[in-house]
Amino acid sequence: xxxxxxxxxxxxxxxxxxxxxxxxxxxxxxxxxxxxxxxxxxxxxxxxxxxxxxxxxxxxxxxxxxxxxxxxxxxxxxxxxxxxxxxxxxxxxxxxxxxxxxxxxxxxxxxxxxxxxxxxxxxxxxxxxxxxxx
Numbered sequence: 626x627x628x629x630x631x632x633x634x635x636x637x638x639x640x641x642x643x644x645x646x647x648x649x650x651x652x653x654x655x656x657x658x659x660x661x662x663x664x665x666x667x668x669x670x671x672x673x674x675x676x677x678x679x680x681x682x683x684x685x686x687x688x689x690x691x692x693x694x695x696x697x698x699x700x701x702x703x704x705x706x707x708x709x710x711x712x713x714x715x716x717x718x719x720x721x722x723x724x725x726x727x728x729x730x731x732x733x734x735x736x737x738x739x740x741x742x743x744x745x746x747x748x749x750x751x752x753x754x755x756x757x758x759x
Contacts, residue, residue: 669699669700670697670699670733670735671713672730672732673702673714674704674729675703675705676705677705678729678730681729684748693752697752697755699732702714714727714731714733717739718731720739720741721740723743727741729743729744732747732748734751
């Protein structure tokens with residue numbers, strides 16, 4: 626075998642397992658955020674949205690103006706850019722007996738067996754009730 630090819634090949638094959646080992650150990654030692662740090666639990670409401678949805682944008686403005694996140698912890702998941710979020714939304718909707726297309730924004734509240742809220746008006750009313758704002 627040609628020495629010009631042999632030396633780089635041997636170096637590559639030697640360094641590859643070492644690199645994989647180092648990187649996998651680095652990820653394993655990074656601490657994960659706890660529920661206490663994030664405020665997110667299994668029953669934390671999840672707000673599904675799309676960054677191209679005008680009703681979602683209007684809801685975001687209302688949520689910011691009313692500082693809802695300071696009172697009611699919730700997750701914010703974009704379904705347009707993350708297929709896992711889109712699939713999760715379908716699963717949550719199915720738990721509420723909904724199938725096919727659901728209206729955005731969509732809120733899943735995992736408390737007491739779960740409840741679904743579709744559209745800006747229903748989601749706004751949900752948060753109004755949680756923060757006692759009319």
